[in-house]
Amino acid sequence: MPITVSLSVNGRPVTKEVEGRTLLVQLLREHLGLTGTHVGCDTSQCGACVVHVDGKSVKSCTMLAAQAQGASVTTIEGLAAPDGTLHPMQAAFREHHGLQCGFCTPGMVMSAVDLLQHNPSPSETEVREWLEGNICRCTGYHNIVKAVLSCAETMKSGAKAPAAAAE
C-alpha cells in the first residue's frame, strides 16, 4: 500500500507517496533525485548512506521513509553553504586527500560532522572508533582521520560551519 510521507530535506519541505517498504535512502535517491547518498551494502555495515536525521547521523538504509515522517533530514547535498562554500569537514577532506573514489565519502563526511557535534576535540583513537561504522576501501583511513582531526582544530579556532540547511 502506498503511503504519504512529509518531511524536510535540506531545508525544503517535501511530500511523497511511496510504497510502505521504501527505505529512507530510497526516498532520497529514487524519489528526490538526491544521489549523493550511496548504498554500498545490504546489511547496514558500510555507512555509505549516512545522513543526518534531526541532527543525528543515521544509516539511511536502516530506516523506513515512513519513520522520517515530520523529520528534518540533511544529506551531503545540503552540507555546504547555499553560496557553495564547503563545510569545514568537506574542505578538510579535500585538503588532506581524505577521499579517492568518492563512493564512501558522503557517508564518511556526514558521520564525521556528527562526531564533532558530540565531541569537538576527539583524539585519533576516538575518531577511529567513531568511524568504525563507515567502510572505506581506498584510503586506508589515514587521511580521513587526518582530515577529521584537522577539521576539529579549524572549527575550534572559530571557523563557523555554514548553517547547514536543516540543523
Add this chain to the structure above:
Amino acid sequence: MTAPLDTAPSGTGIGKAVRRREDQRFLTGRGTYTEDINRPGQLHAYILRSPHAHARINGIDTSAAREAPGVVAIFTGADMAADKVGSLPCGWQIHNKDGTPMAEPPHPPLVTDTVRHVGDQVAVVIAETKNQAKDAAELIQVDYEPLPAVVSTADADAPDQPQVHPNAPNNVCYDWHLGDKAAVDAAFARAAHVTTLDLVNNRLVPNAMEPRAYIGEYEPSTGDYTLYTTSQNPHVIRLLMGAFVLSIPEHKLRVVAPDVGGGFGSKIYHYAEEAIVTWASRKLGRPIKRVAERSESFLSDAHGRDHVTRAELALDKDGRFLGLRVATKANMGAYLSTFAPAIPTYLYGTLLAGQYATPAIYVEVKALFTHTVPVDAYRGAGRPEACYLLERIVDVAARETGIDRAELRRRNLIRPEQMPYATPVALTYDSGNFPRILERALELADYKGFAARKAESARRGKLRGLGLCSYIEACGIAPSNVAGALGARAGLYESAEVRFHPTGSVTVFTGTHSHGQSHETTFAQIVAEKLGVPIENVDIVHGDTAKVPMGMGTYGSRSLPVGGSAIVKAVDKVVAKARKIAAHMMEAAEADIEFKDGRFSVAGTDKSVGIADVALTAYVPHNYPLEELEPGLDEKAFYDPKNFTFPNGTQISEVEIDPETGVVEIASFIAVDDFGRIVNPMVVEGQVHGGVVQGIGQALYENCVYDPESGQLVTGSFMDYCMPRADDVPSFTVQTDETSPCTHNPLGVKGCGEAGAIGGSACIMNAVVDALSEHGIRHIDMPATPNRVWQAIQAARVPVAAE
C-alpha cells in the same frame, strides 16, 4: 634524495601535491556513478542466481513470475542461446608444460543446463521497478538436481573429486611451469641448508565500495547500443562484449564508465550482466538497468588470491640463496574470468626472484576449476602471492640459519650495479637500488632499537614482533609483444589525445580510467607543465568509448607509466606542430624556435609567441603555412611500453600480540618506496595507505570461506567477511626514493597503485610470526585472527605443560 613526502600545496607542476580537482563533486554529492544515471523509459533487471554450488537444471517454470505485477519479460539461458549469444571470453591463453593449450570451458552469461557456483546466473527478470523484478524472481520455480561440489584448492585435482567441466579432467585448467628445473635441482644438491614452507594464500573478496551496476540501451532507429558500466576499462568491454558475445560492431556500441567507486581489479572483467542488459535492451526496446546488492557482489564479483603452495629455498653455508623451488595450486573458480589464467603464471611465477639474486628458480603452477566464484586479479594480482611466499620463506630461512633477517636479505639483494638485471624467471629489472632502500627503512623503523621495544612490551605481558618485507612488482602492463608471446589476446598499449581549443584551453583524452586514482588531477599536472598552460585550462576526459581513442584501461599500476607516457607523446606532437606554426608566425626558421613555459621564442631575439596564440592561429589559419601544415592543433598518440616498470620498496611493521586473547595490534608501519619519479606526492601517499590496509586486511581480517560440503559461501556479507575498519589500523609513515627513475618511459615513473597491497600482508605476517616465535611457532596462515593466533599459542604450549 630520500625525503619524507612533501605534501604542501605549492604550484601545480610535476612533483607538487596539487589538491584534487575530482573532490568538489564527490564532496558535494555531485558525482555521477552508474546507479545515479536513469534513462528515459528504463526498466529494471534482477538476476536470479543459483542457490546451489553444483546442480543440473531439469526445468525452469517462469509462468507465475510472468504474471506478477510490473513484469515485462523473463529470459533464461535458452533465450540467449537461441539468439546465438556467445560465451564470455577469456583474454589470456596459458599453455601446459607439454605445450598444449589450457582447458577453456564455455562461460554462458545465463546458464543453460548446469549451475557451477552459488551465484551462477540462471535467469533475468525485467520489470518496471526494481522491487517488482525482485519480487517476481521469487516466483520462478527452478527444478534443480543438486550434484556434489568441490571448493577446495588443495584437493580439487584429486581423482575422486566432482568434475566442474567435462573437458577439464581432474579439474585441471592448466599445468604450467617456468624456469630451469635441472639448474634448480643441482642447486639443491649442493645446498648447505634447505628451508621448506607450506603456505596458503587465502582467498579474498575485493569489495570495491560501489557495487557493480549497468544500464543497457538500444536505439532502434540507428541500431546503436550504449552500455553504462562500472568498469575500469570501457574499451576492453566494448571489444570483448561486442566482438565475442553479442556480435555488435564497435561503431554501433558505445561503452561509458562514468564515476566508478573503486575497482581494485574486480571491475576489469567482462561480466555476464553487461551482456544480459545490453542484449535484453534490444529485445525489449527499452533501457535496462541492473544494480547489484552487496550480497550479490559477494556471489558474483571475481574473487582474488587463493593459492596453496609448497616452497623450498636452498642456501649455501653463508646464507646465499642458491635456488628456489615452488609448486602452487591456484583456484580459478568455476569459469575463466577475463585475465584469470595470467595471474598465477605471468604475474606470479615471473616475480619469484623478488629483490634477490637467486641464480636458479623453478615454479610449477596447476590452475584448478572449483565450484566457486571465478578468481581473477585483485590489487597486486599474483605479485602479492609471490611476495608473500618469498618474504615468508626468507624469514623462516633466517630463523633456521640463525642469520639476522635484515642481514640475510642484505647478502642476497640484487646490487644497483647489476642493473639491468635479468632474473631466471623471464623479467629484466631496469632500475632500482634495493640495498639503499632497505637500509633507509631499517633506519626509519629503528631496527636496532627493536629489542628494547620488545622487552618493554614483554613487561606489559605482550608479545612484540617485527616484520620486514622487501617487495618488487612488475607494473605498467605491458609491452604488447611480450604479453602476446605469453598468451595475451590483446595489445596493452595506451592511448591519449591532446586537443588544444582555439582560445587556448586543452582537453586531454586518455584511454586509462580513474576510479579513485586521481587522474583528473595528476594527468592535468603533467600536461599543464609540459605545455606551459595554467592547470585550470586543462581538463581530462576518460571512460567513454565515444570520446576517447581505443585504450586499455586501468589496472596493474599502468595508468601513469603507460597512459601518462601516451599523454607525453601526444603533448610532444602538439609542441612539434606548434613549433612549426610559431616559426611561420615569427618568420623564423623552425630550428631557431625554442619552447619554454608555454612560449615559443626565436633564439637570440626578443620575438616570442604564446602557445595559446599559436592554437588560435592553427584554428583560424589566415596567416598559415597551409601548403605544409594542416590546420588545427589536436594530436593523438599510442604508447606501447618497452618493458614493465619495477616499483620496489621495503616495509617494516611492528605488532603486539596479547597471548591471552590472540588479538594482534599494529604498533607501527613504515614504508620506503621507489616509484621512480613522483607526479603528486599526496596522491602517491594515499595510494600506499590504501594498498597497505588491503594487505593488512588479508593478513589479519579478511578471509573468503566456502563450506567444503555444500559449497555455500559462508562469508557472504560484511557481517561475515571482515573488512578492515578505521579502528583496526594505525597511521602510517610513507617515504619515497626518487633516485632510480624508470629508464624506459619519458616520465621516469614506475606506478604506485599496488605496492602497499603487494608487501603489506607479508610484512604483517612476518611481524606476527616473529612475535609468536618465542613459543616456537614457525608459521601460521592468514588471516591471523585472534582465534587462530590464540589456538597456535595454545598448541605450542601443550608440550611444555606436559613435561
